[in-house]
Amino acid sequence: MRIGKIFGIDIVINLSWLFIFAFWAWVLANSDTFGRLHLSPAGRMSLGLITSLFFFASVLAHELAHSLVARSRGIPIRQITLFIFGGVSSLEGEPSTAPVEAWIAFVGPLTSIVLAGVFLALSMALGPQTPLGIASAYLAYANFVLGIFNLLPAYPLDGGRVLHALVWRWTKSRLRATQVAANVGRVLAIGLVAYGVFQMLYSGGAWGLWLIFIGWFLLQAGGAEQMQAELLSALQGLTARDIAVPPAEPVPADATADVALQTMMRTGNRALPVMLGDQLLGIITMGDFVKLTDRAPASAYVTSLMTRTADLKSAPPSASAVDVIQMLSKSGVGQIPIIDETGTLIGFVTRDSVFKRLPLHREMRRVTGTA
Numbered sequence: 001m002r003i004g005k006i007f008g009i010d011i012v013i014n015l016s017w018l019f020i021f022a023f024w025a026w027v028l029a030n031s032d033t034f035g036r037l038h039l040s041p042a043g044r045m046s047l048g049l050i051t052s053l054f055f056f057a058s059v060l061a062h063e064l065a066h067s068l069v070a071r072s073r074g075i076p077i078r079q080i081t082l083f084i085f086g087g088v089s090s091l092e093g094e095p096s097t098a099p100v101e102a103w104i105a106f107v108g109p110l111t112s113i114v115l116a117g118v119f120l121a122l123s124m125a126l127g128p129q130t131p132l133g134i135a136s137a138y139l140a141y142a143n144f145v146l147g148i149f150n151l152l153p154a155y156p157l158d159g160g161r162v163l164h165a166l167v168w169r170w171t172k173s174r175l176r177a178t179q180v181a182a183n184v185g186r187v188l189a190i191g192l193v194a195y196g197v198f199q200m201l202y203s204g205g206a207w208g209l210w211l212i213f214i215g216w217f218l219l220q221a222g223g224a225e226q227m228q229a230e231l232l233s234a235l236q237g238l239t240a241r242d243i244a245v246p247p248a249e250p251v252p253a254d255a256t257a258d259v260a261l262q263t264m265m266r267t268g269n270r271a272l273p274v275m276l277g278d279q280l281l282g283i284i285t286m287g288d289f290v291k292l293t294d295r296a297p298a299s300a301y302v303t304s305l306m307t308r309t310a311d312l313k314s315a316p317p318s319a320s321a322v323d324v325i326q327m328l329s330k331s332g333v334g335q336i337p338i339i340d341e342t343g344t345l346i347g348f349v350t351r352d353s354v355f356k357r358l359p360l361h362r363e364m365r366r367v368t369g370t371a
């Protein structure tokens with residue numbers, strides 16, 4: 001769910017966020033801290049909602065800090081997503097050097113800790129016994145925990161990324177750094193799960209369960225990032241020709257749309273070359289069928305629906321595999337045709353075959369330590 005743009009960056013809210021937002025508002029409203037305030041139930045609920053809103057604004061500020069610094073270093077930002085465990089800034093590209101990576105990662109927790117200071121000052125200014133003063137004190141505490149928790153060297157938390165940058169600087173090898181950071185992250189994530197279980201057994205309550213969830217989430221996210229880094233390094237030196245899947249069964253230029261559709265169904269291909277003899281005229285894809293509007297598929301020629309060769313976003317077979325996958329992820333189309341200098345279609349680099357295994361947008365996943 002898109003809620004708007006800040007500094008030109010799309011802000012998206014995952015449905016899980018609404019759930020956790022309502023949950024925290026309710027928990028806060030019924031907490032001992034707010035209970036001591038002699039407020040009406042409606043007053044407590046409004047205070048809970050306001051506090052919750054400011055807390056999520058704080059998470060957003062943390063993510064914006066990552067995103068704005070990344071953008072200032074030339075990395076485009078796809079969007080910021082808020083979800084149950086916090087926020088994700090989706091960066092389209094990798095930091096080029098270790099210091100850039102360290103700075104992008106560190107600025108998030110730094111923002112949270114600065115916010116903690118601001119809310120603490122606000123709480124003292126408002127009076128620590130007033131409702132808004134207590135809410136500010138809570139926000140100071142929550143932002144402080146958020147900042148410190150994210151500095152844990154548990155990749156893919158921010159602290160893990162700082163560790164990654166340091167090892168990268170020392171060893172001069174990005175892949176080696178990923179392996180080290182992922183292993184340290186795994187140990188810490190398992191530690192969090194174990195500590196969560198211990199908490200649940202000996203003191204009970206939701207805090208232990210929350211730690212287990214976070215640890216489990218970190219294990220998943222860290223594993224995915226490591227796989228991505230390893231795939232990326234495996235792709236180094238490969239060309240578009242190496243990763244292209246061979247062209248699907250072509251359809252002739254005089255074929256109608258229903259023939260193309262049947263060929264797609266039968267062969268499981270979403271994109272077919274349209275050929276006139278040996279000459280490639282264009283590509284027809286599953287998405288082109290929307291151009292049919294109210295025409296019957298049997299009466300429309302594929303040539304009236306296809307994208308012509310001249311208008312195709314294509315790449316030569318000698319292009320680097322990484323560049324073509326990046327092109328694919330940015331263009332929003334399902335496949336990039338690989339066409340050589342004689343106009344012959346070599347094959348397609350598709351989302352299905354490569355993109356799923358290699359999401360090139362780098363996701364900076366973070367977890368909120370909402371205690």
Ligand SMILES: [Zn+2]
Pocket residue numbers: 062063066105108109150158366
């Ligand atoms: Zn962060």
